[in-house]
Amino acid sequence: xxxxxxxxxxxxxxxxxxxxxxxxxxxxxxxxxxxxxxxxxxxxxxxxxxxxxxxxxxxxxxxxxxxxxxxxxxxxxxxxxxxxxxxxxxxxxxxxxxxxxxxxxxxxxxxxxxxxxxxxxxxxxxxxxxxxxxxxxxxxxxxxxxxxxxxxxxxxxxxxxxxxxxxxxxxxxxxxxxxxxxxxxxxxxxxxxxxxxxxxxxxxxxxxxxxxxxxxxxxxxxxxxxxxxxxxxxxxxxxxxxxxxxxxxxxxxxxxx
Amino acid sequence: xxxxxxxxxxxxxxxxxxxxxxxxxxxxxxxxxxxxxxxxxxxxxxxxxxxxxxxxxxxxxxxxxxxxxxxxxxxxxxxxxxxxxxxxxxxxxxxxxxxxxxxxxxxxxxxxxxxxxxxxxxxxxxxxxxxxxxxxxxxxxxxxxxxxxxxxxxxxxxxxxxxxxxxxxxxxxxxxxxxxxxxxxxxxxxxxxxxxxxxxxxxxxxxxxxxxxxxxxxxxxxxxxxxxxxxxxxxxxxxxxxxxxxxxxxxxxxxxxxxxxxxxxxxxxxxxxxxxxxxxxxxxxxxxxxxxxxxxxxxxxxxxxxxxxxxxx
Ligand SMILES: Nc1ncnc2c1ncn2[C@@H]1O[C@H](COP(=O)(O)OP(=O)(O)OP(=O)(O)O)[C@@H](O)[C@H]1O
Ligand SMILES: [Mg+2]
Numbered sequence: 084x085x086x087x088x089x090x091x092x093x094x095x096x097x098x099x100x101x102x103x104x105x106x107x108x109x110x111x112x113x114x115x116x117x118x119x120x121x122x123x124x125x126x127x128x129x130x131x132x133x134x135x136x137x138x139x140x141x142x143x144x145x146x147x148x149x150x151x152x153x154x155x156x157x158x159x160x161x162x163x164x165x166x167x168x169x170x171x172x173x174x175x176x177x178x179x180x181x182x183x184x185x186x187x188x189x190x191x192x193x194x195x196x197x198x199x200x201x202x203x204x205x206x207x208x209x210x211x212x213x214x215x216x217x218x219x220x221x222x223x224x225x226x227x228x229x230x231x232x233x234x235x236x237x238x239x240x241x242x243x244x245x246x247x248x249x250x251x252x253x254x255x256x257x258x259x260x261x262x263x264x265x266x267x268x269x270x271x272x273x274x275x276x277x278x279x280x281x282x283x284x285x286x287x288x289x290x291x292x293x294x295x296x297x298x299x300x301x302x303x304x305x306x307x308x309x310x311x312x313x314x315x316x317x318x319x320x321x322x323x324x325x326x327x328x329x330x331x332x333x334x335x336x337x338x339x340x
Numbered sequence: 341x342x343x344x345x346x347x348x349x350x351x352x353x354x355x356x357x358x359x360x361x362x363x364x365x366x367x368x369x370x371x372x373x374x375x376x377x378x379x380x381x382x383x384x385x386x387x388x389x390x391x392x393x394x395x396x397x398x399x400x401x402x403x404x405x406x407x408x409x410x411x412x413x414x415x416x417x418x419x420x421x422x423x424x425x426x427x428x429x430x431x432x433x434x435x436x437x438x439x440x441x442x443x444x445x446x447x448x449x450x451x452x453x454x455x456x457x458x459x460x461x462x463x464x465x466x467x468x469x470x471x472x473x474x475x476x477x478x479x480x481x482x483x484x485x486x487x488x489x490x491x492x493x494x495x496x497x498x499x500x501x502x503x504x505x506x507x508x509x510x511x512x513x514x515x516x517x518x519x520x521x522x523x524x525x526x527x528x529x530x531x532x533x534x535x536x537x538x539x540x541x542x543x544x545x546x547x548x549x550x551x552x553x554x555x556x557x558x559x560x561x562x563x564x565x566x567x568x569x570x571x572x573x574x575x576x577x578x579x580x581x582x583x584x585x586x587x588x589x590x591x592x593x594x595x596x597x598x599x600x601x602x603x604x605x606x607x608x609x610x611x612x613x614x615x616x617x618x619x620x621x622x623x624x625x626x627x628x629x630x631x632x633x634x635x636x637x638x639x640x641x642x643x644x645x646x647x648x649x650x651x652x653x
Binding site for chain 1: 354355389392393394395396413414415417418420422424426427428429430431432433437441442444445446447448449450489
């Protein structure tokens with residue numbers, strides 16, 4: 084396919100993905116808005132005022148970046164895993180398999196679709212947070228770079244999960260038993276400096292901690308870890324997961340007999 | 341490149357070790373209307389699945405208009421349109437979007453894709469349904485939608501895997517007319533079917549596949565002629581040097597020195613004996629030659645009629 088045909092194919096996939104999650108917005112866009120508003124009200128306003136400042140910021144300002152990141156991670160992952168698995172399940176993936184779209188374009192299209200939802204939800208949550216706190220911007224470029232890379236990484240994760248999944252249970256295992264705990268323990272609600280040294284050490288092997296902190300650094304200018312190390316780490320994971328995804332696609336794992 | 345499809349020594353062993361294809365050779369000429377006939381589980385869908393990249397082959401080569409699926413896959417795919425045996429829509433997507441999306445996968449820009457989608461939806465009588473989600477279509481409409489989807493990028497080779505299974509007679513006829521018209525305008529068509537009637541009505545060449553092997557590959561005319569023949573094996577009193585030339589029957593000697601004679605079904609056997617007597621040949625015993633092709637056909641006819649009953653039930 085020539086470059087303009089490839090571009091058409093790519094945008095076709097992305098448009099289809101966006102159409103899908105906007106069509107079912109009560110399942111995709113509304114829940115994070117509701118949940119995060121509850122977090123803002125309960126943790127930020129009601130409880131937060133009793134907690135006092137965290138790393139020099141009031142609690143609400145401290146948790147907002149973490150909550151935005153949490154929504155981005157969950158939504159990016161969920162979009163790709165459910166959309167791609169749904170295609171596998173209904174066999175409409177065959178529409179793509181018979182077509183000349185190269186595998187990397189399929190992957191790029193799905194990842195871009197996941198990012199569209201992840202970043203879209205991130206934006207919604209950010210706008211909602213403005214009703215509760217003044218969001219400052221320590222570094223716009225670092226903030227945007229972090230959120231984009233994180234969204235990309237978790238979209239890739241969702242893709243691999245969907246490729247491996249053979250039944251509906253398989254697409255909820257990772258979000259429930261891996262992503263959620265890692266996010267909650269990833270410094271969304273607290274600074275790991277509050278933890279005993281041992282648990283600080285344990286926390287350091289949680290990759291989500293780095294992303295949450297890099298993002299918080301972009302907004303507030305404070306972080307428990309080195310931001311550039313975090314971003315480099317995310318970049319490395321993106322490369323690894325992309326490679327794995329492409330290999331699975333070219334073998335047709337679970338999609339071609 | 342006059343061949344729309346060239347398959348050589350195609351092999352497929354599924355995971356778990358089942359060998360579904362055992363060295364398929366098949367050539368379909370450009371412009372042909374070709375039927376692949378075979379009983380359930382013969383390997384029709386597997387063969388077509390490999391051609392369309394839905395199934396990984398274990399061995400052999402496939403070329404679509406001279407483009408190998410190993411070395412030139414994108415171009416092979418550009419020339420191919422596929423109507424699979426099983427429904428494979430996203431059930432929630434709208435009819436029109438399904439077609440425009442499919443065209444987009446082939447790199448066709450939205451405006452052109454929309455024109456093409458409209459043309460085929462109108463031709464297949466689905467234009468009124470363009471805004472319905474796929475799941476709200478009837479079975480026959482879904483079949484037609486799959487055909488429209490396969491055509492939206494204007495492929496030169498259209499492959500249909502049992503396009504008329506479970507479709508009522510009236511719709512089947514209108515699909516036939518549509519396909520004939522496509523073929524007349526130059527699209528090469530390959531279809532699989534259980535309905536002999538369908539292959540007979542539409543196709544110029546017919547291949548029969550059974551248990552992963554092509555057992556017959558010939559023109560429709562030749563096949564029908566062979567099917568309408570019955571072969572008798574005759575023991576004769578005096579050994580013959582060569583088969584006698586009879587006026588109304590083809591004869592030959594088989595390896596054991598017996599005489600074989602082809603008789604058109606319904607043709608009186610008395611005539612055969614009369615001609616043999618006239619040639620001075622005395623027949624001592626006779627049996628019909630078992631005919632694998634015929635057995636296969638009986639199997640097919642039974643399956644086909646079974647389907648029909650199901651469809652009308
Ligand atoms: N995914 C699979 N895994 C294992 N075996 C399979 C798979 N798909 C098909 N087979 C086997 O391969 C053989 C050929 O199947 P295929 O679908 O090609 O038959 P077919 O000629 O299309 O039959 P039908 O007329 O029923 O559609 C069958 O024995 C089938 O059980
Ligand atoms: Mg089949």
